[in-house]
Amino acid sequence: MKKIFGTLTCVVMSLMVLAACGGESTTGSSNSSNALTLYSGVSEDAEKDAIEGLAAAFEEETGISIDVNFPGTGYEDQLRVRMASNDLPDLFDTHGWAINRYGEYVADLSDMEWVEHFDPAMEPILKDEDGKIYAYPINQAKDGIMYNAPLLDEYGIELPTTVDEWIDAMETVKEKSGGEVTPLWIPGSNQYTIAQVLDQLSTPLLVTADEHNYEEALLDGSFDWSNYTPLPEFLKDLQDRGLINKDVLTASEAQRIELMAQNKVAFVFAGGAFGPAVTELNPDIQVGTIPVPAFWEGAEQSWIGGERNTFAAFKDSENLDEAKQFIEFIAQPENAKKLAEATSLPAGITNVEAENYYTEFYDEWAHVQIQPYFDRVYLPSGMWDVYATTGQELLSDLKTPEQVSEEMESEYLRLRSQ
Incomplete structure (x- = not known):
């Protein structure tokens, strides 16, 4: 018994010494x-x-x-x-x-x-x-719409520069694939992927067209949210036409990579790492990227970017x-x-030259201006969640496009007042 007690005493004393020594460290500790x-x-x-x-x-x-x-x-x-x-x-x-x-x-x-x-x-x-x-x-972000490059080539589809051309491209995919390829695939089980679609398309809808530029009203709080209604109408129309995946509300982001690699998807909204992940699974698939198409006639395309x-x-x-x-x-x-x-995005510091999966596409569309993320400039903090929830409710038929705009307006005014 005395031997055990003596051993325990030594252990305790050793731990105390180690703790004291550790307190003098200036470089940190590997302890969790x-x-x-x-x-x-x-x-x-x-x-x-x-x-x-x-x-x-x-x-x-x-x-x-x-x-x-x-x-x-x-x-x-x-x-x-x-x-x-x-x-x-x-x-x-x-x-x-x-x-x-x-x-x-x-x-x-x-x-x-x-x-x-x-x-x-x-x-x-x-x-x-x-x-x-x-x-x-x-x-640095440089977001647009990603697409299955060999698939579009196979179907003879020219890269769209307007929303109307994009719809035509999606209809062509649906027709030529016999419904086997999903024109636009959204992993809506993560509601923020729906928010991403709505946020990126808000810029061409409400900012970049001269006759539909509401920057001042959005910033001072006087914006008429009925001008937003064409966007949820557009997304709902895509669903009604069968141009987005039927399982949009339960589909996951992991599936998005696999399905693109299997040549079953044409267009997606995704982050920079998406393309390399797809090509790693299937070297025959090259993921391209295009700027966000113009919503109104005569307007220009835009990259969505920033932090x-x-x-x-x-x-x-x-x-x-x-x-x-x-x-x-x-x-x-x-x-x-x-x-x-x-x-697969440009670095944020200038002394780094990173090899980028999308370089050839960025070079092709280098003339297109980068616009900041819509919600970060024009909407109060918290509206990202509103984009997400109203988008899910729209696609699950719980809200009409008009009701989506009403909810956006209500939350926009509430959050601005906080």
Whole structure:
């Protein structure tokens, strides 16, 4: 018994000594309780793998471990809850809201080494007039509509530049495939994929056509939401014509990759990693991308872009120095290149040249202007959820297009007043 007691005493004393020594560390600890917390909104496996790989490399180099989280569709809700208690993760993705939503919670990164290579194109959305930089940009968004390039070639379909041409293209796909290929495939079990469609199409509907430009009214709160009704009418019409997948409300994002690789889908709205994932499954399929078609006659197409994925540091983090150390680590050119290439989007810093899956398509449409995400400029915070819920209700016949517009107006006014 005395021997056991003596052994236990030695163990306890050893642990106390180790704990005391650990308290003097300035580089962090690999223990999970001391790990940096990182939350990201990325959804594709290639993107997740790249972030996890760099987190592991950072730990190996510094001894600082990182607890990496990908909440998926619950990302915004989790971040809102944590904002309310001022308990945000040490590192998190601002997903387009670096200044307007998260501005008061993030540390200023303007004193960091990577800033000398900050892409000026990102300054309007990540840097304020006082010079504060709110987040490190992993990549830059350049969203349009993705398509099955060999399939469109096989059917002799010219790339659409207007919504009417796009409808004709989808009708051709339906006819020539005998209904075997879905013209537009939406994984609506994730309601935010429906929101993505509505958000991207809001720009050509309400901004880029001279005779249908409602920028001023949207910004001052006087917008007449009956002008939005043609968009839910358009989406509902596609469903009624059989141009979108019948299982739109239950279909998943994982299916989207598989079906495109099986040559069963023509058009999708998806992130940059979608194309490489499809081609990896089927090397014969090349995913192309086109700017969003013009909604009104005489208007121009547009890319939808701006901030896509970032890392910001929580200003009240107890591990702020370590969090900024990780940002400096991922901003090293070789690491920044890995992240940009995993997302198949341009890097957010200028000293990185990433090989991009879509380069030939971006070059072909280089003359097309980039417009910011509609909701980030013209709508109050919280409207992304309204896009999503009203879109699902529209496609499940719970709301008419007119009722969708009424709900959008009601929530727009309510959220503006908060």
